[in-house]
Amino acid sequence: MRTSSERILTTHVGSLIRPPALQEIMRAKQARQPYDATAYESCLRDAVAEVVRRQGQIGIDVVSDGEYGKSISWNQYIIERMSGFTLRPNPPGPGGRSGDPGLDRNRFKEFYAELDARDPPANPNTVVCVGPVAYTGQAELARDIANFKTALAAASVQEGFLPVVAPASALPERRDEYYRSEEEWMHAVTAAMRTEYRMIVDAGLILQIDDARAATMYDRMVPPGSLADYRRWLGKFVESLNAALAGIPEDHVRYHVCWGSWPGPHSSDVPLRDIVDLILKVRAGAYVIESGNPRHEHEWQVWKSAKLPAGKVLIPGVISHVTNVIEHPELVAERILRFANLLGRENVMAGTDCGFAQGTFYRRVHPTIMWAKLEALVEGARLASRQLWS
Numbered sequence: 589m590r591t592s593s594e595r596i597l598t599t600h601v602g603s604l605i606r607p608p609a610l611q612e613i614m615r616a617k618q619a620r621q622p623y624d625a626t627a628y629e630s631c632l633r634d635a636v637a638e639v640v641r642r643q644g645q646i647g648i649d650v651v652s653d654g655e656y657g658k659s660i661s662w663n664q665y666i667i668e669r670m671s672g673f674t675l676r677p678n679p680p681g682p683g684g685r686s687g688d689p690g691l692d693r694n695r696f697k698e699f700y701a702e703l704d705a706r707d708p709p710a711n712p713n714t715v716v717c718v719g720p721v722a723y724t725g726q727a728e729l730a731r732d733i734a735n736f737k738t739a740l741a742a743a744s745v746q747e748g749f750l751p752v753v754a755p756a757s758a759l760p761e762r763r764d765e766y767y768r769s770e771e772e773w774m775h776a777v778t779a780a781m782r783t784e785y786r787m788i789v790d791a792g793l794i795l796q797i798d799d800a801r802a803a804t805m806y807d808r809m810v811p812p813g814s815l816a817d818y819r820r821w822l823g824k825f826v827e828s829l830n831a832a833l834a835g836i837p838e839d840h841v842r843y844h845v846c847w848g849s850w851p852g853p854h855s856s857d858v859p860l861r862d863i864v865d866l867i868l869k870v871r872a873g874a875y876v877i878e879s880g881n882p883r884h885e886h887e888w889q890v891w892k893s894a895k896l897p898a899g900k901v902l903i904p905g906v907i908s909h910v911t912n913v914i915e916h917p918e919l920v921a922e923r924i925l926r927f928a929n930l931l932g933r934e935n936v937m938a939g940t941d942c943g944f945a946q947g948t949f950y951r952r953v954h955p956t957i958m959w960a961k962l963e964a965l966v967e968g969a970r971l972a973s974r975q976l977w978s
Contacts, residue, residue, distance in 0.1 A: 589794060589839045589873050590650060590747050591901055592934050595973035596924055597649040598966050599903060601844055601876060602751035602796060603662055603943025604654035605955045610635045614948045617659060632656060633735050640739035640748070646959065647966040650747045650794065650937070653739065657732035661947035662798055663753040663760075667715055669725020670780055672766065673759075675713035690807040691856035703852065707950075715762040721776040723783035733791045749794035749842060751943075752784050755832060756825035757801040774828050782832045789840045796842040796876065797829065800942075802867075804848045806858035815862060826869050833871045842903065843872035847884065849942045851910040851952065860887040864894045872900075878941040879904035880915075880923060888926045896931050905941030907965045910952045914960050920968020925975060933976045938969045 590597055606614070610631050616623040636653045643651040658665035667673045693700045732750065740748045755777045767773040788795045802822055809818045833841060845867055847857045860877070867875060875896075878884055888904065896902055906923040907915055920938070928936045944958045945951045953961070 589842075589901070592937055595977060596928065596933065596969040597937045598939070598969045599648060599650035599749070599937055600652070600907075600940040600962065600965070601846075601905075601909075601943045602652040602655055602749065602798070603945045604639055604652070604656075605945045605951045605958055606654070606656060606948050607635050607638070610656060611948055614659065618948065629731075633738075636735040637739040637742060640736070640745060641743045642959070643962070644743040644745040646962050648962060650749060651740070651743075651745055652749055652751060652796075653732060653736040655751060655943070655945075657728065657735065659948070661950065662751065662943060663757050663800075664715065664947075666725070666753060666758055666781075669723065669728055669784070670721055670777075671724050672717055672719040672721040672776075673762075674716050674718050676716055676763075678714050688808060692807055692853055695855060696853050700852065703850070707850075715759045717759075717762055717764045717766050717773065719766055721773075721780050723780040725784065726787070729784060729787055733788065733793065736793065737791065747794060749796045750788050751796040751798050751844070752781070752788065754797045754799035754802070754825075754843075755781055755828050756822075757799050760801050760805075774825070778828050778832045785832060785836060789836050794840055794842060795836070796844055797833075797870075797872070798844045799829070800846050800848055802826075802845050803858055803863065806863075807856045810858075815858075818858070819863070819866065822863060822866050823869075826866055830869070830871045836871075837873075838871050839873040839899075841872040842874040842876050843867070843870045844876035846878040846905075846942045849909065849946050849952065854881075854883045857883055860884065861890045861894075864890055868894070868897060868900075874901040874903055874937070876903040876939055877905065879927075880906050880941050881908045881910065885923070888923070888930070891927065891930045896935060901935055901937055902927060902931055903937045903939040906938050906968065907940045907961050909940055909942045909944050909961075912953050912957050914957060915964050915968070917964050917967035917971055920964055921971035921975070924969060924972040928972065928976055938965055938972075940965065 613628045635656050639654040758777050785795055806818050904927050906920050924938050
């Protein structure tokens with residue numbers, strides 16, 4: 589894993605807005621309608637090559653494949669790469685959710701009614717576990733790895749990462765009709781996801797674990813549960829993730845935590861200070877943490893007391909993915925300097941809060957703005973580097 593030894597390096601969270609040509613084929617694929625499989629593979633290969641080339645051209649140091657090979661969303665893609673699942677229509681309720689929707693949605697019901705009407709769930713179905721879970725996506729993952737490595741070589745980019753879902757964030761809204769307990773389910777998913785993790789690292793790529801549920805579950809648990817209840821729950825899933833990562837070199841792993849990508853109030857997000865110790869227990873070489881939005885920007889101060897383990901890297905989000913306002917490079921530099929001055933310049937990389945797209949048809953900003961934001965990220969890192977290495 590590269591570090592900021594000579595300047596502040598840049599990266600992002602992974603998911604980028606899909607190009608129209610790829611979306612057109614994916615629309616038929618998702619609807620289970622006939623499509624040209626050969627044309628799809630060719631389009632996917634070309635799209636990955638172009639998105640990698642453009643990231644490198646802008647100056648992003650550690651790039652992704654845009655998650656273009658995932659047919660659904662950042663976490664539901666695994667239903668196509670694991671056995672044991674079927675799809676049924678979503679239950680009635682806000683955003684297709686079952687049970688209590690959480691404090692934020694209860695407090696701002698009118699807002700979320702408008703948001704859900706404008707921005708319906710990426711998948712209108714509920715995932716139901718009806719049999720033993722096992723990893724079956726080796727061919728699709730091998731294709732994604734091959735496309736990505738070819739694109740990296742063509743663009744002369746030194747390092748790339750592939751984002752994949754954490755066991756705790758795998759299908760949180762699912763229904764389970766097979767396993768007897770949450771623990772049994774987690775053991776099965778952990779074992780299956782390890783196949784995906786291992787293949788990525790063995791291919792010489794950086795593995796990024798996406799774990800939005802780690803933070804967002806607090807909103808749905810507390811109350812009636814307590815912070816202690818939630819921390820016990822999270823600690824259990826950190827152990828599960830570490831089991832999946834056992835034997836994988838930590839300097840090949842990034843762990844991404846955010847408070848959910850949706851553009852909502854986030855009034856009941858769990859504070860970073862209450863979970864940072866558990867985040868740092870994950871066996872990873874870098875921690876990618878949402879830090880650039882108005883609800884969490886102040887939490888850079890947590891690092892005045894929280895101790896980043898020796899040899900580890902923090903990748904704070906210094907660009908927001910949910911606003912079309914393009915951050916000024918000087919603001920980006922200011923955000924980077926806060927972390928670098930506390931933790932040491934070599935222990936910090938500059939990133940984004942979350943992905944700019946959560947699936948094939950989900951996006952948070954316009955594509956032209958996404959690229960402009962990444963340009964501002966690179967320029968802000970240059971400005972910060974001048975001060976830090978002057």
